[in-house]
Amino acid sequence: MNIERAIDRLGGVAHQTALAELGFTPVDARAAVSAGRLMRIRKSWVARTGNDSDAVAAVRVGGSLTCLSLLRARSVWCAEDGDLHVRADRNTSHFASPQSRRVPLDREVHRVKIHRTLSGLIPSPDTRSQAAQPALRASDSVAVALMQMITCQPRDHAIAAIDSALVKKLVTRHRLETMAESLTLKHREAVALSDANSESGLETKARLRLRALGIPFRSQVPIRGVGRVDLLIGDRLVIELDGRKWHSSEQAFTRDRGRNLTLHEAAYLPMRYSYAQVMYEWDRIEAVIRGHVRRREHRWSSRQRRDGCGFENTWSESTGARGMRPAEPTR
Structure with missing residues (x-):
């Protein structure tokens, strides 16, 4: 392995102590710099010539x-x-x-x-x-x-x-x-307060803010015909959060509206918010959620339960078995 490949192995920029661990001396580094194969960016630090990465800038x-x-x-x-x-x-x-x-x-x-x-x-x-x-x-x-x-x-x-x-x-x-x-x-x-099940930064922000409000919720809840929803408050209030990366295409737009329709068909109450709304208009979102909870619209009504609601169409992700289970009680 030559010194250039050693630098690549170390991420494109390296201190002499790291090079020494791979068997290269300061003389080897000076020779590579003189030949134009490496550039010196700081005392005892060298990088591949032309490397303009943030790591090089930070060392500099x-x-x-x-x-x-x-x-x-x-x-x-x-x-x-x-x-x-x-x-x-x-x-x-x-x-x-x-x-x-x-x-x-x-x-x-x-x-x-x-x-x-x-x-x-x-x-x-x-x-x-x-x-x-x-x-x-x-x-x-x-x-x-x-x-x-x-x-x-x-x-x-x-x-x-x-x-x-x-x-x-x-x-x-x-x-x-x-x-x-x-x-x-x-x-x-x-x-x-961290959660390894959180699918996105938006979900984390919403989760922390709902927690601060004392509103119980579940995250990444699987619903039959829909897949996992970001957050579920009570029995039926679904919160979906659209990150900029995954929800900007026409195909994603169509898919998300299809999810909403399926949720409505099963009597869920879906609420979908954009990246900008979660980041900069959370007070408005919070007011809407609090209103639904205050009116107990996040819970199945007696009529909805008589019509067969009150159960989540879910499946076991470990076995793939589909089935029905009662919604967990929430206030």
């Missing part, structure tokens, strides 16, 4: 890619803020532009958010021996990025990102719980 600034910038690159659901999120050691004082080490960092102009390493998250260089120091990485792990996000973003956004990472199996709950235990109550609460 003076730290590691983290928080939203790292999570977006891993396809974790998170908000967009247009900033480059960089984690730096607590004693780092010199930061440079993402484009050039010769230009001092202007956080507003260069759109860079500096995160200081959380105390207790990663041992600082002065608390470990040089021999025990692990190779430096250009990008944080998903777990570390999530811990940094909890201090950076609104609670609902952070929990939505945790849910997404758990669903995608990019991290384990045990790993997050272990890390949060050494941090703050805010970190422990965010991990405790």
